[in-house]
Amino acid sequence: MKKTILTTLIGGLLLLPQFGCEKFLDVDPAYTQDADNYFNTPVDYQRALTGAYDLMQGSFLSVWIGEIASDNTIAGGESVTDTKGLHEIDDMSHVAVNQELRNVFRWNYAGITRVNFIMENKNKIDFAGKENILAQASFLRAFYYFELVKFFGDVPLVVDKRLGADQVTSLDRTPKAEVYKQIEADLTYAASKLDWTAAEKGRVTKGAAIALLGKVQLYQDKFDEAAVTFQTLIDQNLYSLIPNYNQLFTVANEGHKETVFDVEYTGAEGGGYGCLICLEGNAGPGFQGIRQYKGPIYGDGNSYNLPTKNLYDAFAPTDIRRDATILDIDAFIAKQAKPQDISYAKGAGGHTGYYNNKYIKKEGEIGLPDNDLTSPVNYKVIRYADVLLMAAEANARKASPDENKAKTYLNLVRKRVNLSDVTSSGQTLVSDIWNERRLELACEGHRYFDLVRTKQAATSLTGFVTGKHELFPIPQVEIDLAGGNWKQNPNY
Numbered sequence: 001m002k003k004t005i006l007t008t009l010i011g012g013l014l015l016l017p018q019f020g021c022e023k024f025l026d027v028d029p030a031y032t033q034d035a036d037n038y039f040n041t042p043v044d045y046q047r048a049l050t051g052a053y054d055l056m057q058g059s060f061l062s063v064w065i066g067e068i069a070s071d072n073t074i075a076g077g078e079s080v081t082d083t084k085g086l087h088e089i090d091d092m093s094h095v096a097v098n099q100e101l102r103n104v105f106r107w108n109y110a111g112i113t114r115v116n117f118i119m120e121n122k123n124k125i126d127f128a129g130k131e132n133i134l135a136q137a138s139f140l141r142a143f144y145y146f147e148l149v150k151f152f153g154d155v156p157l158v159v160d161k162r163l164g165a166d167q168v169t170s171l172d173r174t175p176k177a178e179v180y181k182q183i184e185a186d187l188t189y190a191a192s193k194l195d196w197t198a199a200e201k202g203r204v205t206k207g208a209a210i211a212l213l214g215k216v217q218l219y220q221d222k223f224d225e226a227a228v229t230f231q232t233l234i235d236q237n238l239y240s241l242i243p244n245y246n247q248l249f250t251v252a253n254e255g256h257k258e259t260v261f262d263v264e265y266t267g268a269e270g271g272g273y274g275c276l277i278c279l280e281g282n283a284g285p286g287f288q289g290i291r292q293y294k295g296p297i298y299g300d301g302n303s304y305n306l307p308t309k310n311l312y313d314a315f316a317p318t319d320i321r322r323d324a325t326i327l328d329i330d331a332f333i334a335k336q337a338k339p340q341d342i343s344y345a346k347g348a349g350g351h352t353g354y355y356n357n358k359y360i361k362k363e364g365e366i367g368l369p370d371n372d373l374t375s376p377v378n379y380k381v382i383r384y385a386d387v388l389l390m391a392a393e394a395n396a397r398k399a400s401p402d403e404n405k406a407k408t409y410l411n412l413v414r415k416r417v418n419l420s421d422v423t424s425s426g427q428t429l430v431s432d433i434w435n436e437r438r439l440e441l442a443c444e445g446h447r448y449f450d451l452v453r454t455k456q457a458a459t460s461l462t463g464f465v466t467g468k469h470e471l472f473p474i475p476q477v478e479i480d481l482a483g484g485n486w487k488q489n490p491n492y
Contacts, residue, residue: 039121045133048118052140053202055111056263058277059379060284061103062147063359063445064305065089070447071460072438073356076306077349078291086304087349089472092463096476096492104151105475107277111144112158119160135193139204139212142186143381146216149176149183150449153471153489156482157182169483173474180220187213196238201255202264207233211260211382218390219453223398230391234409239384241416246324248383249358251365251376260382267367267376281367281374282359289361290329295342298327299361299371303347307354307443315439320417325442327355356443385413385440393433403429413440467491 038044067073068090075090077083085100094101115137122134141159148155157174159182191209198205214229233239240257247253254262269280276283289301307326315322330353333342359377367374388409396406403425410433411421422432437450451457458466468491479486 039118039124041125042127042129045118045127045130048114049133049136052111052114052118052137055107055114055144055277056140057265057279057282058103058107059263059381059445060282060287061100061107061276062151063284063379064287065100065104065151066445066448067305067443069461070451071308072311072442072447073305073307074350074352076304076351077302077347079348080350082349083304092461092465092469094472096473096479096488098473098475101151101472102475102477103277104147104472105478108144108147110277112141113162115141115144116158116160116162120162122160131193132195135190135209136204138186139190139194139209142183142190142212142216145179145183145186146212146219149179150219151472152474155179156486168481169485171482173486180216183216184213187216196236202262204261207236207238208261208382211387214387214394215382215390218394219449221397223394226394227391227398227402230387230394233387234391239387241385241388241412243416245321245417248324249377249380251378254378258384259380260384260387262378262380264378265367265374265376267371267374270368270370270374272370273373276373279373281370282377282379283373283375284359284379285361285365285375285377286372288356288359290327290344290355291347292343292345294344295333296336297363299363299366300344301361301372303345303349303351303355305356305443306350306352307356308352309354311438311442312354314435316419319419319439321439321442323357325357327357327360329353329355358443380444385416386437386446388413389433389437389440393430393437396430396433406433410436465491 039048064086068075068086069092075083075086077086080087083100085094085098088094088098089100118137119134122130145155145157153176154173155176156171157179158171163171187209190204191206191213194204194206194209196206210229210233214226214233217223217226217229239260242248242253242256242258247256248258263282265280265282267281271279284305285301286299287302287304288306289303290298291301291303293300312322312326312328315325329344333339336342359379361371361375365375365377367376392406392409395402395409406429407422413436414421422429422436424432434450434454434456438447441447448457451460452470457464457469461469463469468489471489473489473492474486479488
């Protein structure tokens, strides 16, 4: 997604569109590039939409946090002071001053404001295809707001307009129920206008909108509605589980039938550690790679987001997903023809002996010009296995459970990896579905939020405090920039 429209960020909420700037904290004159001299051609709308997609590149950070905050991975890295915010999240000591959480806040609001810039000018001209652009933009706004609600709960809701600096200080946090209402409205509109197939790789489709709508409903415990939504998607028979689980996360096999929606990375433009959102590649694989690695198959990396023994042991030894998900580095080296020629280093930020095999730098999957930060590996936002497991849960938890359907969808996922059918019922069935989600989707960013929404976090996570850690703190700098009128989340 080529950067065409870039934005100035003041705090996390005030964003003023401009061209040619890669720094989110540079403050240029307000509305340097505005509707008076833009949105005059269909190309202008397409470019603005590309700019709105661009902020999805920051999804890798949400994926990291969704795993590091859980029992699936630890922060890792060079040291406990390198990317300090991740280590604080890892041990549940995070507070309102945390750069990683601020990045989540401001990057998602940057995406929202780029969408609102389009919506603010949606009626300026008419042209064929505009409705599809607005539908894509609506999906993106829903996606960004959903990320914010998952992390922070009540957040300021701004729709179809941008705000000036004088307006931000009078804005309050919006109850999350109202934010969810807007998310559902945006996704419903997107699903009604989008096609089942996209004209261009990486664009959202009707299927993506329906799947995300079902997920949003599931997160609100709207199980009956979610079951209907997921069934609408399943009945289309457009998606299927690919036979080989090991091929799910390879660059060569991207765009397969299990893909409902990916964040598309090209790996064709470099950047630096000072502005990870400026990259055109996925920073995750490089960060999660093996520190100072010298050997076959893999590339070196920074040893962040390392799977735990707890996760490794959660898999049955016969479950092929274990080794597809987790690289046991010492076992791998021992199996090579010349193990004595292979070496790696352990980071002082923690070492488990395991690496995220789904999103790790591999030979032949190198981005340019900076292969440390610009991997071309896509981030899978929603894949069909996730849809099936969410549908299973919705059917098992709705007012009048349909356990046969729940088990059908659960067992489809298990059959793909040659596991026996689940025959349980009641709460045991629900727990089996939750456990399957952990194994099937491990290291994909879902675990922490699944534990929170299902109220398992307090019993699963060391250091988790009920009534506090269900949400992350609103970044203090954003509260200050809003004039101090935002109430912080409880117990921070």
